[in-house]
Amino acid sequence: MHFQNTLDCAQQLDQQDPLKEYRDKFHFPKVGGKDVIYFTGNSLGLQPKNAKKYVDEIMTDWAGLAVEGHFQAEKPWWDYHERFSEKLAPIVGAKPSEVTVMNTLTVNLHLLMVSFYSPTSKRFKIIMEEKAFPSDQYMIASQVRFHGLEPDEAIVEVKKRNGEHHFRTEDILQKINEVGEECALVLMGGVNYYNGQALDMETITKAGKEVGAFVGWDLAHAAGNVELNLHDWGADFAAWCSYKYMNAGPGNASGCFVHERHHGQKDIPRFEGWWGHNKGRRFLMEPEFQPEPNANAWQISNAPVLALAPYLASLELFEEAGMAVLIEKRNRIVAYLEFILQEIAREVHCNFEIITPQERGTQLSVFLHGQGKELFHYLMRNGVVTDWREPNVIRLAPAPFYCSYEDMWKFGQVLKDYFKKE
Template sequence: MKYINTKAFAEEQDQNDPLSHFRSQFHFPVKADGSPKIYLCGNSLGLQPTQTSGYVQQELNDWAKFGVEGHTDAKTPWLTSHEDLAQPMAKIVGAKPEEVVIMNTLTVNLHLMMVSFYKPTQKKFKILIESDAFPSDKYAVESQLKFHNINPEDGLILWKPSEGEHLCRHEDFEELLETHKDEIALVMVGSTNYYSGQAFDLKRIAKRCQDENITVGFDLAHGAGNIQPNLHDIGADFAVWCTYKYLNSGPGSIGGCFVHEKHIQNQSINRFVGWWGHNKDSRFNMRVGFDPTPTADGWQLSNPPILSLAGTRSSLDLFEKAGFENLRRKSVKLTGFLEFLIDELNNTDISILTPRSPEERGCQLSIQMKNADRSLFDQLTAQGVVADWREPDVIRIAPAPLYNSFTDVYEFVQLLKLCLYGN
């Protein structure tokens, strides 16, 4: 796509955008004068859909009206409420509905998956992750190693960028795998790195792991609703994600989990269990041995938080209407426009850490501001930009295609120019 560095071009793109009407279906934070802020922080917390309050209120109304009978009589019966979301969520991550369950939160799900899929032996006990994984992932992995009485210094293999670089090379991953294939019990990487914005080639990673008979799982915290991981087709063993970033379900909302169909009916697999994972046909018989549901639901522990599910349902309904492929096409154009405008600044103190190829990134660009500190970011914030600062010198900008516009991107770069040059 050929871009032009003018506001008129941005406005023309918005006028021709078939998804532009979704913007009005979200609440934007406002400045003191009542005008909307430029919100480019969906990689941390997605905006609230205007319809979400109605979805939540419906559950409150049903609770008031039915009490416990809301489990069967609510508009969306609570007993099966999470099941209704399996199909739309499966489209988001490229899975079969029976491979997806909405439950818990991301790191809880990661621990539950490692209980099932991290099976260390005396010889094969190591876990490979990317070196700059989100801290919670690293903490979780290290604690699992310690749980098995393995020193993380011995059991953790880090996939690092080459010296002087910011991005991980797949050739380095494959070299690590070849060197340590007889020692690695699990590969667990983020689909899209939270800091750099690099989206890894999950198919390539999964194929190499399968060739060596190594279990592989992915953290889609920055991938779900952003890129299409095609989890079933690539043969990932498991994956976990949150729903409050690109999936706009609300702060701290419920997470999601994928278990490939090749595992879901294996009743002998190790897992931590709870009553909501019991086969629903006999769940309420009580006092019987655990019989896991023969789907990803079999990894559930407890009945789901209904109010949190309401926020998730609200956003997934919008994703269904927009179509994920349509959103991805717009995302490529929107982030490409941002990249073009930053390049147009021609400022040697600004560099983009995120890969240039649309196939290697989602909507986020991580902008490194050399010789700058947080004061530049604070100036942008004062001008009404909502973005994200990461130490020591990176501003993360994520134009979400469901509610951001080309004009948002253009105006952000104009404000960045104002903060840099003062005119």
């Protein structure tokens, strides 16, 4: 359909939307008694209405069964985490045996680096992107120091070219080949949190493996957002948070991927605990660790089921909708948002520079030349929940589950009103 900056066009697009029924499955904050236009699913997804039901089930079982809930609840707590593997596998392109849920994102990246970063005098360098999300920077630098190395010597950053806002795949590949046999690990964000760029994970993984390095991915902004094929790409490991595009609630549990070629190894470096121990022998309280034959071997403690319940509720929606349909709408609604931004910029004679390349997911990062933070505050006061990043970038992430094309048009009208007032 040819886009138009009209309410009628937006409403027609919504009528054609195969996901339109899902909007009513989420709770929206309100401003002035009206649902907000919510652009921050890349920071915290909206609450699925079915999440309370899943949490209440556990609260009811806890009240009525107490400790027996571990085995007698309708969804027994002792294997609650196992319900995630089948649902998460198609979202990240993995085998169910390669996926588990545990802890939180940075904790899991630390634990995975125990297994996949064992530097030697010759092979000790880690390749990452410049200005990665700060938690990744802190995590990797602390791992390097833990091994008695200096971050300035062990960490190699791939930089953007002067005057450009995105990374070039050829520059990443060149850096991997340049570091070569000194490269122990390639660990990058699959979708950049700042500019919204989706990296060519398949090509980068292949290059990392060709020089003999392990390859891992931080998929915080990728899981539930872009197409992933972790198993086929041959990535060694990955981790992601569940509270952004996956709508599991603030700070909730992280998902992990460990490629099956690393399963069943008793001698792999790993911090171990009893929930990673052979499930059939777990309650025999044996002194020697026997790893589960899958990604669950990286589990340490029993699952925090109250935290996992909203995640399971959200995954039910993903299973119903399917990633292919979500990605199709994502492409269309982001294109419509880009069209609206260009139309408004033309009408009000203002320069909005979109710094997100075409290799992207749901997010558009917009550089607001000549505009300060007052525009952000104006949008928030007028029911547009968005995200500000210094010096003057607004991140807009129209999550396909619950954002509508009419939202995109209304956002354009609020934006236009601001410049008219100015």
